[in-house]
Amino acid sequence: MKSYDAVVIGSGHNGLVSACYLAKAGKSILVLEKSASLGGATTSVKAFKGVDAKLSRYSYLVSLLPDQIIKDLSLNFETIGRKVSSYTPYFDGESDKGLLINSDFDQESRDSLSELTEGDDEAIAWESFYRSIKEFAEVVAPTMLEPVPTESEIKELVDPLTWVELVENTLAQSLNDNFFDDLVKGVVLTDGLIGTFTSADDHLANKCFIYHVIGNSSGQWRVPKGGMGVLVDQLLIRAKQLGVEIVASQEVTSITQGDNNLLIQTQDGKSYKAKVALANCAPRVLERITDFKAPPLRDGSQVKINMVLRELPKLKSGADPKVAFAGTFHVNESYFELEQAFAQASLGQIPDVIPSELYCHTLTDSTILHPDLIAAGYQSLTLFALHLPASLFDKDHDRIKAEVSKRILDGFSEFLERPIESYLAKDSDGHLCIEVKTPQELEKELGLPRGNIFHSDLQFPWKQDGDSRKWGVETSSERIFLAGAGALRGGGVSGIAGHNAAMAALETLARLT
Numbered sequence: 001m002k003s004y005d006a007v008v009i010g011s012g013h014n015g016l017v018s019a020c021y022l023a024k025a026g027k028s029i030l031v032l033e034k035s036a037s038l039g040g041a042t043t044s045v046k047a048f049k050g051v052d053a054k055l056s057r058y059s060y061l062v063s064l065l066p067d068q069i070i071k072d073l074s075l076n077f078e079t080i081g082r083k084v085s086s087y088t089p090y091f092d093g094e095s096d097k098g099l100l101i102n103s104d105f106d107q108e109s110r111d112s113l114s115e116l117t118e119g120d121d122e123a124i125a126w127e128s129f130y131r132s133i134k135e136f137a138e139v140v141a142p143t144m145l146e147p148v149p150t151e152s153e154i155k156e157l158v159d160p161l162t163w164v165e166l167v168e169n170t171l172a173q174s175l176n177d178n179f180f181d182d183l184v185k186g187v188v189l190t191d192g193l194i195g196t197f198t199s200a201d202d203h204l205a206n207k208c209f210i211y212h213v214i215g216n217s218s219g220q221w222r223v224p225k226g227g228m229g230v231l232v233d234q235l236l237i238r239a240k241q242l243g244v245e246i247v248a249s250q251e252v253t254s255i256t257q258g259d260n261n262l263l264i265q266t267q268d269g270k271s272y273k274a275k276v277a278l279a280n281c282a283p284r285v286l287e288r289i290t291d292f293k294a295p296p297l298r299d300g301s302q303v304k305i306n307m308v309l310r311e312l313p314k315l316k317s318g319a320d321p322k323v324a325f326a327g328t329f330h331v332n333e334s335y336f337e338l339e340q341a342f343a344q345a346s347l348g349q350i351p352d353v354i355p356s357e358l359y360c361h362t363l364t365d366s367t368i369l370h371p372d373l374i375a376a377g378y379q380s381l382t383l384f385a386l387h388l389p390a391s392l393f394d395k396d397h398d399r400i401k402a403e404v405s406k407r408i409l410d411g412f413s414e415f416l417e418r419p420i421e422s423y424l425a426k427d428s429d430g431h432l433c434i435e436v437k438t439p440q441e442l443e444k445e446l447g448l449p450r451g452n453i454f455h456s457d458l459q460f461p462w463k464q465d466g467d468s469r470k471w472g473v474e475t476s477s478e479r480i481f482l483a484g485a486g487a488l489r490g491g492g493v494s495g496i497a498g499h500n501a502a503m504a505a506l507e508t509l510a511r512l513t
Contacts, residue, residue: 001272001273002272003273004028004029004245004272004273004274005022005028005029005274005275006028006274006276007029007030007031007272007274007276008029008030008031008032008277008278008483009264009278009279009280009286009289010032010279010280010281010483010484011033011039011040011248011280012039012040013040013231013232013493013495013498014280014485014496014497014498015031015278015280016031016039016232016235016239016498017235017499018280018483018501018505019239019244019246020073020235020244021072021506022278022502023242023244024072024073024242025506027506027509028243029245030244030246030272030274031239031244031245031246031247032247032250032251032252032264032266033249034250034251034252034267034447036248036249037248038236038248040058040280040446041058041059042058042059042228042231042232042493043057043058043232044226044228044229044230047306047433048427049427049428049431050427050429051427051433052370052373053308053368053378054226054227054368055227055306055308056224056227056361056368057304057306057437058228058442059493060359060361060384061223061493062215062223062228063212063215063216063220063222063493064144064211064215064492064493065079065231065493065495066144066216066494066499067216069145069495069496069499073235075234076234077225078224079223079224079225080222080224080365081220081223082221082223082364083327084102084326084327085221085327085328086099086328087099087319087323087324087327087329087330088183089316089317089319089330092116095317096315096316097115097116097317099183099187100112100324101113102327103327109123113126113184116181116184117184121180122180122181122184125179126184128178129179132159132161133213134219135158135162136162137215137218137219139154139157140154140158140210140214140461140462141215141216143461144461144494144496147470148461148463148467148469148470148488148489150463150464151460151462151465165177166206167460169206170200170205170206171192171206171209172199175200175335182334182335182336183335185335186330186333186338187333189205189333190328190330190338190355190386191213192206192208192212193205193208193387194302194384195208196298196457196458197300197345199343200335200339204457207458207460210460211461214461215492221328225365225367226367227361227368231493250266250268250270251266253265255289255290256290257477257479260275261273262274262277262480275512276505276508276509277479277480278482278502279475279483280483281484282449282452282455282484282485283455283482284297284449284455284456286482290477290480292480293476295456296456298452298456299391299439299450299452300439300442300448300452300453301386301387301389301439302385302386302451302453303385303408304382304385304436304437304442305383305384305385305405305436306383306437307380307381307382307420307435308379308424308433309379309380309425310376310424310425311378311423312379313325313416313418313420314416314417315415316415322363325358325359325379326359328357329359330357331355331357331358331412331415332353332356333355333356338387341354342387345387345388345389348391350388350400350407351387351388352407354385354386354388354407354408355385356384356386357383358382358384359381360379360382361380362379362380368380383412385404385408390438390443390450393438397438404438405436409421454486454491455485455491456485456486458491461488461489469488470504471500471501471503471504472487472488472489472500473487473488473497474504481504481505482501483497483502484497485497487500
């Protein structure tokens, strides 16, 4: 039986980040991955037979990954900024138009808001609101790789009005206080809902919102150059350089604590000893293999659709699709439509109108396509649909999936000159290049309980006064740490949980030596 300083359970990006930090500190590390492939949700795949396009199948954009982690681990990983933040099509009663917001809020953005709202007030409110968010991000983001601050410590550093609007008020209250237009409120609200089944009236939306707007103190969403799989590739290269052992197809079935070591056993009967273990898996998975008690689990609530197109769709509004799809393209995401979809799904009904958002990776980074496809005008398109909890699919999964897919695509096609299906490329067997992933399929393929991409409900990225946790990764065992999205300050493609679990593990290893 081999013995290690640390065993990491799961090879998602957080697990690989933690393994690299620990190995860099001179520790012996083993990573055990239950699947045959490595990388978890942070992978790129050729999803369609005979089509040379490496798609970021699950995770697809980067905001929260600190530059410090890339620097610390010497990763050759680059993200690319998007000029366009979002485009939201709408019908004003006379014609199809669109709200364009650029990443650097400029005159074009102001003019677009003024056209929608027939005045300047909303543009002024937008600038003021997001200026406050940026100041908030500049306080909170730098703490993410440090010991967890208390709520009181963060509150002292933040403008009191901003604290009220982002933390104490519900997002519904703050949006209604700052904006008048229903569509504008919806565009802002989406950051509080991605991957989270909740209403704007629930503080869970505040927590989700904060994670989506603070990354690297700017909150800008960036495109991974070469696809999300490049991050995993670079982490694997670095892990190998540092001497990390990685074994695939090794599902951990139990962790037992002895006097001086942990005993880790796998499904095929292998056993390993380690001084500490880092769980890059959902808390509910950790609960099955040790005595850890997982927090309550809320359903994952999204459907992910990946597509390859022969050409970009033409819009009824006449907007240039190379602009409209370069950022986040909002579909049926007004405040009313978002809240209505949540209410209907909460009653077990498929929403009549399903909110979704799309973006085209290849407009920012064409390297994920073969040069022949680029020359032919092919493009990728990723769609993320909201308010579709796993419970909707529990009975008659395939029939519900088909109906949900139809409603999503029909809703999108309402803004196009032709149905989206007519723009899809075909694979070598003549099938349309489109794949749909439900929460159940995310659970089956990635081990995400109920398809919850955050592993459990997000929490504010600080702790309550009196909380004894130092790094936010601690469990009931002093030798086992959460190194995934379920950790405090976990969630998204960030590596933060992996870094913090490694720091906690190093402190424990120092005490045990």
